[in-house]
Amino acid sequence: MMESDKIIVGTRGSKLALYQANKVKEELEVQYPKLTVEIKVIKTKGDKILDVALSKIGDKGLFTKELEVALLSKEIDLAVHSLKDLPTDLPDDFKVGAVLERADFRDALVSKGGVKLCELKTSHKIATSSLRRIAGLKKINPDFEIVDIRGNVNTRLQRMEDGHCDAMVMAAAGLQRLGLDHYITEILEPDGFIPAVAQGAIAVETCAGDDRTNNLLQAINHEPTQQAVKAERAFMRSLEGGCQVPVGAYSSCHNDKLTLTGFVSSLDGTCYLKETLFDQVENANALGERLAQALVEKGALEILKEIRANG
Ligand SMILES: NCc1[nH]cc(CCC(=O)O)c1CC(=O)O
Numbered sequence: 190m191m192e193s194d195k196i197i198v199g200t201r202g203s204k205l206a207l208y209q210a211n212k213v214k215e216e217l218e219v220q221y222p223k224l225t226v227e228i229k230v231i232k233t234k235g236d237k238i239l240d241v242a243l244s245k246i247g248d249k250g251l252f253t254k255e256l257e258v259a260l261l262s263k264e265i266d267l268a269v270h271s272l273k274d275l276p277t278d279l280p281d282d283f284k285v286g287a288v289l290e291r292a293d294f295r296d297a298l299v300s301k302g303g304v305k306l307c308e309l310k311t312s313h314k315i316a317t318s319s320l321r322r323i324a325g326l327k328k329i330n331p332d333f334e335i336v337d338i339r340g341n342v343n344t345r346l347q348r349m350e351d352g353h354c355d356a357m358v359m360a361a362a363g364l365q366r367l368g369l370d371h372y373i374t375e376i377l378e379p380d381g382f383i384p385a386v387a388q389g390a391i392a393v394e395t396c397a398g399d400d401r402t403n404n405l406l407q408a409i410n411h412e413p414t415q416q417a418v419k420a421e422r423a424f425m426r427s428l429e430g431g432c433q434v435p436v437g438a439y440s441s442c443h444n445d446k447l448t449l450t451g452f453v454s455s456l457d458g459t460c461y462l463k464e465t466l467f468d469q470v471e472n473a474n475a476l477g478e479r480l481a482q483a484l485v486e487k488g489a490l491e492i493l494k495e496i497r498a499n500g
Pocket residue numbers: 271272273274342358359360361362363364387388389390391
């Protein structure tokens with residue numbers, strides 16, 4: 190790399206996306222003080238379709254496709270995403286060039302009047318569009334009233350103020366990145382409420398053949414996070430098979446050992462399968478696949494069949 194080189198960072202235009210793109214920019218600038226890092230905003234389909242429930246659109250690359258087009262045309266050198274929004278099967282032309290150190294991976298309850306999860310009643314409207322969060326809530330109480338909600342983090346908070354709902358489950362990391370942690374009523378620990386695969390991790394997507402950018406990114410990759418999310422994504426890839434299902438997982442890496450906990454559930458939360466497995470860090474992919482297999486042995490295929498039939 191030439192010291193005086195330039196890198197163009199592509200991102201969606203939401204406040205959260207811009208924060209994350211700036212974080213990548215800052216980390217690159219620390220590593221390469223003479224590199225010019227420019228941020229370019231690209232509009233995606235997911236930013237334009239705001240009135241349809243996400244689970245009904247069924248397009249996995251909703252927030253990523255336009256960025257991939259820009260990568261291919263060299264309009265941008267890299268694209269920054271919340272890794273949880275990036276499909277587990279990337280097209281061959283692309284790769285995850287780096288993953289930043291994971292922030293908070295937990296979900297958080299945001300509610301009016303500081304109502305805690307255990308204090309929620311069937312008279313409360315709880316807003317989420319995530320099948321995983323719906324299943325997690327229904328597992329606690331099958332009679333909870335769940336309403337859909339879309340839009341970015343700021344829009345959702347505004348909609349709660351406006352009376353659309355009484356409570357929401359959101360990613361703690363998103364709120365924290367936007368300086369909105371004071372809205373958090375309660376952090377939901379993963380032993381009770383398992384987060385989305387790769388929640389809290391920022392990913393840098395690149396063209397697989399772009400050696401210059403991929404080499405550059407090595408310096409900002411956080412290896413323990415990379416391995417943990419590799420296990421989580423392998424788990425999801427093995428289970429999902431191309432349809433949206435209530436599934437979640439979290440993994441942590443300590444002393445070259447990975448712990449991976451994951452679940453799959455029926456939509457109504459009545460059939461909820463969960464398991465934890467361990468392995469050496471170099472077996473991250475195999476660990477994810479083994480966890481999926483362990484859930485299949487507990488009956489995951491029946492749950493998935495049911496969801497596909499109704500989906
Ligand atoms: N689904 C949208 C989305 N994608 C990433 C985040 C937050 C940041 C992260 O989880 O890494 C959010 C908001 C949320 O789920 O509340």
